Amino acid sequence: MRPWLNKSLSFGILGLFLIALGISFCFLWPTVFHQILQKELALSPTSRSFEMWKDTSNLPPMFMKIYFFNWTNPEELNIKKPHFNQVGPYYFKEVRQKSDIKFNHENKTVSYVQRRIWYFDEERSNGSLSDVITNLDAVTVSGVHKIRFWEVDWQKSLSFLLSSTNRRYYISKTVDELLFTGYSDNLLTMGKMMPIDDVPAFDRFGWFYTRNNSDMDGHLNMETGEDDISQLGILRKWNYRDTTKFFKSPCNVIEGSAGGFWPPYRTKNQISLFSVEICRTITYEYEGTVSHFGIEGYRYTIDKKTLGNDTRRRYPHEQAKYFERTTTTEDFFAAEHLSEMGITTTTESVADDSSSEKNTNEYSDDDPDVINMGNCYCDGECTPSGLMNVTACRFGAPAFISLPHFYKGDSMLLDQVGGLHPNDKDHSFTVTLEPMTGIPLEVIARFQINLLLQPSETVTVFNNVPKIYMPMFWFELKVKISEDMASDLRKLLALPTVMLSIGIAMIAIGLGLIATTVFLYFKNKRRVPTTDVTEKAVDESSDKKTEMVYMDKTSSNNEDPNVRGDRRLYAKLY
Structure with a gap:
């Protein structure tokens, strides 16, 4: 085989190999990327995320x-x-x-108890813990609300007690007393002696009393994503149950993220989270795409699907037929649940994370599979839009959650009080996720705690008070990734682009090598050999006898006949 042909063949084989490898890079990068996510994001004792999830002490302060x-x-x-x-x-x-972390490899979950610790930062604060705050007396208002349907004699007894001790519907306490230290109250002591269900076993009242450095969040069981990364972070059980005791099905189902992790490959539909604070699932709706440290993220926010009172969800018949047909006190499949306070209902639907949205009006009123999730948590009486009723999981206290300053709430909530000024920048609740990995880029959690003040015909102190949802306090918890974490994330996100670019480059180089091979082949095939000598054909006829004599056809008379030359010798026939 000629040397030039060997070289061309080598170029061709190398070109075909590069093309095949390049095509593999272009088409297999999703599989490679998914395997990397499966390895890096899944929670295990040896994963990079485990230590950060286990203890946030070494992370940037929150x-x-x-x-x-x-x-x-x-x-x-x-x-x-x-x-x-x-x-x-x-x-x-x-x-x-x-703490008490246990990995359950048989069902790919992890069980744990969460402990939260708070340290007051006086330097950052605008005020001190000794500041005095005046607002509703939460203990008194809760006591009156708790016995509102009792026998009149019981209610009169409470009325007499409040009047004899000059109790009012408001109270002034320090910030420290209202939050962590708490304050003693005779009504709490009396409540333990009365035939009341679901009485808090506290000797003092404070919004965060006994919660600091405690495990009051309960026992949680969460998916690790060990075999299926799409299940990462989903809460399966709370206090060893997959339903809560506070609502009837399907409202009592525990579903959604536990809050620390979110599955990858997010869409622009919606996400959900189960909150142990309010004993229910919260839905976040897609708001828009934003940039954080140069990384594109999907921003989700709390809106009508969580704050509305007519948000519907259609379940498959095989699921819906097992649902209990009532909430705590009412049939929400049939009831029209309108508040006495003039609620403006919405027409949004609540769907699963993977399903498409559907307008409420498209659902038939006769469809047994449609559940009005907006009425799901009413606990007997639905509220104006913008409020979440958490009475059932707060010992019967008339507690309601909203966004700060009643942002996105019914206008009547704001009209009843003065001094509140809602705006999107300061009062929205948003979660921003990187869509490919599901990693939270920024979480801004904001909630406001409100108490319902309403009149009582029996309890004298509350005879003539108006019915108002009174704002008590609101909190903000903001968490975002650091620049170092963002840098690592950018490298991970660049991997598909790098693999695709390398694949395209390999294909281009391979095609170039094949083109070179074809060019060399035709170029050498057309080459005509040239020489300054002539050859005489040898007659190989069997009829002639020949003798081969080699002669030098280029010798000249000027050369020395005794010196051998390096010229070619040609055969001559005789």
Whole structure:
């Protein structure tokens, strides 16, 4: 084989190999990327995320900011609407630690207990823990609400007790007493002696009393994503149950993320999270695409699907037929649930994360598989849009959750009070996720705690009070990835582009080598050999006898015949 042909063949084989390898890079990068996510994101004792999840002490500090609403005119309740001044913020460094961690490899979950610790940061705070705040007396209001359907004699007994001790519907306490230290109250002691179900076993009241450095979040069981990364972070059980005791099915189902992890490959539909604080699932709706440290993220926010009261969800018949047909007190499949306070219902639907949205009006009223999730948590009476009723999981206290300053709530909530000024920048609740990996880029959690003040015909102190949802305080917890973490994430996200670019480059180089091979082949095939001598053909006829004599056809008379030359010798026939 000629040398030039060997070289051309080598170029051709190398070119074909590069093309095949390049095509593999172009088409197999999703599989390679998925395997990397499966290895790096799945939670295990040896994963990179485990230590950060287990203890946040070594991460950039996380702060909870608390703002109180100070009631400036409590004596004028029957004359003027309540006016509030926002006080704070009071900063608390928050540390989260997991204990009693057990990996259950048989069902790919991890069980744990979460402990939260708060440290007051006086330097950052705008105020001190000794600041005095005036607002509703939460213990008294809760007690009156708890017995509102009792026998009249019981209610009169409470009325007499409140009047004899000059109790009012408002109280003034320090920030420290209202939050962590708590304050004693005779009603708490009396409540333990009365035939009341679901009485808190506390000797003092404080919004965070006994919660600091405690495991009051309960026992949680979460998917690790060990075999299926699409299940990462999904909460399966809370306190050893997959349903809660506070609502009827399907409202009592525990579903959604546990909060620390989110599955990868997010869409622009919606995400969900189960909150142990309010004993229910919260839905976050896609708001838009934003950039964080140069990384594109999907921003989800709390809106009508969580705050509305007519958000519907269609379940497959095989699921719906097993649902209990009532909430705590009412049939929400048939009831039209309108509040006495003039609720404006919405027409949004609640769907699973993977399903498409559907307008409420498209559902048939006769469809037994359609559940009005907006009425799911009413606990007997639905509220104006913008509020979440958490009475059932807060010992019967008339507690309601909203966004700060009643942002995105019914206008009547804001009209009943003064001093609140909602806006999107300061009062929205958003979660921003990197869509390919599901890694949270930024979480801004904001909630406001409200108490319902309403009149009572029997309890004298509450005879003539108006029905108002009173704001108590709100908090903000903001968490975002650091620049170092963002840099690592950018490298991971660049991997598909790098693999695709390398694949295209290999294909281009391979095609170039094949083109070179073809060019060399035709070029050498057309080459005509040239020489300055002539050859005489040898007659190989069998009829002639020949003798081969080699002669030098280029010799000249000037050369020395005794010196051998290096010229070619040619055969001559005789």
